[in-house]
Amino acid sequence: MNFVQNILWNSIEGFVEAGTRTAGGYAGDALLKAGDLIEGAGRNVGNGMLYPFPSPHPLSLFLLLQYFLVHIMPFLFLLQRY
DSSP: OHHHHHHHHHHHHHHHHHHHHHHHHHHHHHHHHHHHHHHHHHHHHHHHHHOOSOOOOHHHHHHHHHHIIIIIHHHHHHHHHO
């Protein structure tokens, strides 16, 4: 009788341990997903602060350089003479 009781008790302990491990695994996965969500949201906020405007078009950089060369450089050369 004691032998059968030990077998049943060991089986129940095994099921409980497996269930605990499974529940812990699910809880750990849920925490990882929540952490990933928080990290992603923080990264989006940080990137929004670092890059509030979309990156400029290459042509606009060329036009800015052209404006600088045509309108500002002559004044710089004039200032160097004095």
